[in-house]
Amino acid sequence: MRSVCWFRNDLRVEDNPALYNACLASKSVIGIFIVTQSQWKEHDDAKVKINFWFRSLLKLRDSLEKLNIPLVILETKDYENIAETILKFSQDNKVDNLYFNNEYPINELRRDRKVFSKLKEKDIGVFNYHDQVIHAPGTLKTQSDTNFSVYSPFKRKWFAELKDEQLKLLPIPEKKEASDLKSTDISEYISQSDTSNSHYWETGEEFIQEKIKSFLSTKGSKYKEDRNFPGIEATSKLSPYINSGIVSSKWCLIQAMENNNGFLDEGDKGIVHWVSEILWREFYKHIIYNFPKVSMGKPFISNTSNIKWNIDEGALNRWKKGETGIPIVDAGMREMNETGWMHNRLRMITAMFLSKNLLINWQEGEKYFMENLVDGDIASNNGGWQWSASTGTDAAPYFRIMNPETQSLRFDPKGDYIKFWIPELKDCPISEIHMPSDPEKYGYFKPLVDLKISRQKAIEAFQDLKNL
Known part of the structure; x- marks a missing residue:
C-alpha cells in the first residue's frame, strides 16, 4: 500500500x-x-x-x-x-x-x-x-453547552478535560521501503524567496527542540517576571516554530512538565505562565473554528463594525514605518520591519495605538502584521488585534487604553530597547527617552497625536455605538 x-x-x-x-x-x-x-x-x-x-x-x-x-x-x-x-x-x-x-x-x-x-x-x-491543538475544536463546551468566548473558563475546561493519553508523543516513524520518486530540489524555492530577514531565523526540528529545552531550564522560572521587558531576551521566541509545526504544542507542554515536576497548572510560576501563553494560542484556534466569521473579515462583537474609523493614509504609513513620534511604538514597528518579529508587549502597544489613539480600523493593522511577521497566524493575529481594538472575544474594555509612554516607562525604564531600534535617540537622556520634548533636535519625529486627547476621542467613538 x-x-x-x-x-x-x-x-x-x-x-x-x-x-x-x-x-x-x-x-x-x-x-x-x-x-x-x-x-x-x-x-x-x-x-x-x-x-x-x-x-x-x-x-x-x-x-x-x-x-x-x-x-x-x-x-x-x-x-x-x-x-x-x-x-x-x-x-x-x-x-x-x-x-x-x-x-x-x-x-x-x-x-x-x-x-x-x-x-x-x-x-x-x-x-x-x-x-495543532490538544482538544479538538468544538469539543470543549460551557455549562450551557455553548462554545467558549472567554479565555479563563476555556483554560479551566481545557485542564479539566485533559487526559494522560493526550500528552503522549508519537515517535519518529520507522524507515519505509525505498521509493522510486525523488525529492524536489528545494534550494531554488529558497533562493527565489525573500532572504533579507532569514539570518534572524534558524530553522529545523532539532534546533528548536534544543532551544526550548535550554530556555525552560535557564529562563523558564523567570518568564512571568521578565517576559514583558522587550529589552532583555526573556521569551522563547517559539511562535514561528509552533505556528509552522516544526515543533508540536504537545511536545512543548511535555517539556514544561519535565521542568516543573510533572505539572502544567501549578508549581513554578514562570513555567505555568509560559504554558498559559501556549493555551492562548489554542483558545484562538478554537475561536476561529467555532466562530468562522472572524476569519472572514468580521469583528467578533458585531456592532463594532459601525465604529467610525479614521481614514488617514499618512498616519497609517507613519505607523507602518515606525515614524509616529511615540518612541516605544516606533521601536516595536521597526523591530518587526527589520526582523519579522515583535515582542508581544509591543504588539499590544502598537495595535492599541493604531486602533485607539489613531482610531484607524484594526483590520489595517492586522493585514500589515500578517504581511511582515515570520510567525503570522490568522487565528492568533486576528485574536490579538481584536483584543486590542475591543472588537473581539475576551477583548480589553474599550475605555482601557494603554498609554504607550506609561508602558515605556514601566517596561523599558532605561530606554535600552528604544535606543536599539531608534538610533536617532541614542543621545537622548533617560529622563526624556520615552517622550522627547524636542524630538526634532535628534532628527526624530513630532508625535502624530496627543495621547490624552486621542484617548478621549476613542472612548467617545465606542460610546457612540450605544446610540445606534
Whole structure:
C-alpha cells in the first residue's frame, strides 16, 4: 500500500499524527507540500514567513529521506485547484490513501472538504487528524453547552478535560521501503524567496527542540517576571516554530512538565505562565473554528463594525514605518520591519495605538502584521488585534487604553530597547527617552497625536455605538 502525507503547518517528523499513521498503515509513503503563491498573497503571508517555510522544508526533506520518504513539492495557483492537483498526483503515482493534519480557518476547511470529496469519488482513502491543538475544536463546551468566548473558563475546561493519553508523543516513524520518486530540489524555492530577514531565523526540528529545552531550564522560572521587558531576551521566541509545526504544542507542554515536576497548572510560576501563553494560542484556534466569521473579515462583537474609523493614509504609513513620534511604538514597528518579529508587549502597544489613539480600523493593522511577521497566524493575529481594538472575544474594555509612554516607562525604564531600534535617540537622556520634548533636535519625529486627547476621542467613538 502506498500513501501520501500532505504537509502543511506540521513541518516535522516527531509527534506528527498524519505522518505516523501513514507510515503505520503503508509500505511506501510520499510526502508532499503544495505551493500556492496566489493564495499566500491573498492571505497576506509575509515574505519572511514564506522563506522560513522553504528553509524548514529543506530540513524536513533531509529528515524524511532518512526514512526513505521523498518530499515532493507541487504547485498550483490557489486552494481552488488543490483537490485536482492532489488527485492527479495520486493517480499518477498509484496512491491508495492521503493523510493530513487539520487546519481551522474557513478557507482551509473548505479546501479540505473538497479534497476529501474529490478523492473519495475515486476510491482514495482520506485520513485527517487534530494536531495543532490538544482538544479538538468544538469539543470543549460551557455549562450551557455553548462554545467558549472567554479565555479563563476555556483554560479551566481545557485542564479539566485533559487526559494522560493526550500528552503522549508519537515517535519518529520507522524507515519505509525505498521509493522510486525523488525529492524536489528545494534550494531554488529558497533562493527565489525573500532572504533579507532569514539570518534572524534558524530553522529545523532539532534546533528548536534544543532551544526550548535550554530556555525552560535557564529562563523558564523567570518568564512571568521578565517576559514583558522587550529589552532583555526573556521569551522563547517559539511562535514561528509552533505556528509552522516544526515543533508540536504537545511536545512543548511535555517539556514544561519535565521542568516543573510533572505539572502544567501549578508549581513554578514562570513555567505555568509560559504554558498559559501556549493555551492562548489554542483558545484562538478554537475561536476561529467555532466562530468562522472572524476569519472572514468580521469583528467578533458585531456592532463594532459601525465604529467610525479614521481614514488617514499618512498616519497609517507613519505607523507602518515606525515614524509616529511615540518612541516605544516606533521601536516595536521597526523591530518587526527589520526582523519579522515583535515582542508581544509591543504588539499590544502598537495595535492599541493604531486602533485607539489613531482610531484607524484594526483590520489595517492586522493585514500589515500578517504581511511582515515570520510567525503570522490568522487565528492568533486576528485574536490579538481584536483584543486590542475591543472588537473581539475576551477583548480589553474599550475605555482601557494603554498609554504607550506609561508602558515605556514601566517596561523599558532605561530606554535600552528604544535606543536599539531608534538610533536617532541614542543621545537622548533617560529622563526624556520615552517622550522627547524636542524630538526634532535628534532628527526624530513630532508625535502624530496627543495621547490624552486621542484617548478621549476613542472612548467617545465606542460610546457612540450605544446610540445606534
